[in-house]
Amino acid sequence: MKDRKVTIAARWIFPVTSAPIADGKIELDASFQILEIGRRCGMQVDIDLGNCAILPLLINAHTHLDLTGMAGLNPPDSDYIRWIKKVIQFRMSQSRDTMDLAIQNGFQQILDSGSIGLGDISTTNYPAFKDHSEFTILRFFEVLGLTTSRQEQSWRAYQRLEEADVASGNSILGLSPHAPYSTSRKLFELAGRCSKKVCSHIGEFLEERDLLENHEGPFAEFLKEFHIWQPDELAPSWEWLLQALPDYSLVVHGNYLSPEHLVKKGHSVVYCPRTHSAFEHPPHPFREFMAAGINVCLGTDSLASNPDLDTLSEARHVHRLYPEVPGENLLRMITQNGAKALNLNRGYGRLEIGFRSPGFLAIPLSPSDPDDPYSHLFESDTDLKVPRKIIRSDTISAYLS
Numbered sequence: 294m295k296d297r298k299v300t301i302a303a304r305w306i307f308p309v310t311s312a313p314i315a316d317g318k319i320e321l322d323a324s325f326q327i328l329e330i331g332r333r334c335g336m337q338v339d340i341d342l343g344n345c346a347i348l349p350l351l352i353n354a355h356t357h358l359d360l361t362g363m364a365g366l367n368p369p370d371s372d373y374i375r376w377i378k379k380v381i382q383f384r385m386s387q388s389r390d391t392m393d394l395a396i397q398n399g400f401q402q403i404l405d406s407g408s409i410g411l412g413d414i415s416t417t418n419y420p421a422f423k424d425h426s427e428f429t430i431l432r433f434f435e436v437l438g439l440t441t442s443r444q445e446q447s448w449r450a451y452q453r454l455e456e457a458d459v460a461s462g463n464s465i466l467g468l469s470p471h472a473p474y475s476t477s478r479k480l481f482e483l484a485g486r487c488s489k490k491v492c493s494h495i496g497e498f499l500e501e502r503d504l505l506e507n508h509e510g511p512f513a514e515f516l517k518e519f520h521i522w523q524p525d526e527l528a529p530s531w532e533w534l535l536q537a538l539p540d541y542s543l544v545v546h547g548n549y550l551s552p553e554h555l556v557k558k559g560h561s562v563v564y565c566p567r568t569h570s571a572f573e574h575p576p577h578p579f580r581e582f583m584a585a586g587i588n589v590c591l592g593t594d595s596l597a598s599n600p601d602l603d604t605l606s607e608a609r610h611v612h613r614l615y616p617e618v619p620g621e622n623l624l625r626m627i628t629q630n631g632a633k634a635l636n637l638n639r640g641y642g643r644l645e646i647g648f649r650s651p652g653f654l655a656i657p658l659s660p661s662d663p664d665d666p667y668s669h670l671f672e673s674d675t676d677l678k679v680p681r682k683i684i685r686s687d688t689i690s691a692y693l694s
């Protein structure tokens with residue numbers, strides 16, 4: 294980028310933290326700090342994106358990139374125990390090389406969708422993502438186990454990673470005690486005392502409660518079948534688990550939780566809408582969560598349960614299910630709320646004067662002129678025919694030449 298100011302204009306600008314601006318422009322300095330956002334008023338600009346909407350790059354708060362190779366192999370349905378067994382089988386069949394390839398492939402899909410921040414569950418030491426200095430990944434290392442040996446093995450693997458962890462660009466190590474049915478009370482306690490960001494799948498399935506509180510139900514049968522039935526190692530309840538996690542953790546799914554479970558510790562909830570629908574759960578309580586002041590963001594989950602890794606498509610799915618949810622809220626869920634959940638710095642997920650932005654997403658629009666400008670984002674799918682443009686601070690020079 295040349296050492297000068299740059300102006301970018303488009304039919305609509307969605308700053309997220311303020312109202313959409315028709316016929317808008319953004320002025321940036323050489324470091325991509327936003328100097329001004331407002332109406333264009335006929336002004337000459339450096340880059341005119343025309344019939345597009347500019348919004349911040351997106352945040353995908355939950356994926357499993359190592360399952361990218363499972364696309365289409367195991368469509369989810371209401372028989373989730375069958376689905377979980379196939380995921381375990383698939384994981385065990387993967388070599389380190391195929392897993393690395395899957396992660397790289399998934400990462401490219403995340404980039405192409407226009408995301409700039411990601412919460413990913415990792416089960417291996419991660420390959421480095423070079424040449425993407427603005428991209429921030431919270432890689433939550435997964436720990437699990439109910440038998441003593443599996444618990445110890447898993448925790449040692451995390452400790453090794455933590456000791457070796459040197460600042461590696463924007464890849465930040467976090468920790469993920471997997472789920473109530475796979476992870477011991479002790480591992481949740483250890484996670485509760487760690488200094489990293491923590492993320493866990495809690496309240497994804499109603500029957501988790503039967504397992505924790507009564508030691509019965511389909512998860513008890515599942516653990517017996519795998520010869521890892523250790524009821525004394527289980528946590529006593531969802532409430533206990535949510536209390537054990539550090540403040541401001543990410544609770545993935547939370548399909549069967551209530552706001553009282555979550556508010557005390559300031560946890561964020563990651564709703565994965567299309568995966569939620571594919572498993573045929575009852576309606577997700579995200580509206581009650583938001584009304585209670587809980588931070589709700591969206592994630593795509595993995596290609597083992599979802600058709601793609603595009604967070605905007607998740608928001609469009611929510612819009613189809615619940616058209617009454619304001620577009621402003623949907624946009625926050627895929628930008629600002631995700632950035633807050635992942636502790637990303639203030640330039641992520643919003644366009645505001647004074648913040649240094651990692652870049653913008655430009656969505657091509659249809660020529661229509663709906664009353665609600667958010668309809669452009671959540672009702673149209675013009676960008677599935679005409680590709681989205683991703684304008685990052687390190688690629689802006691290509692637009693200026």
Ligand SMILES: [Zn+2]
Binds near residue numbers: 545594595
């Ligand atoms: Zn997950």
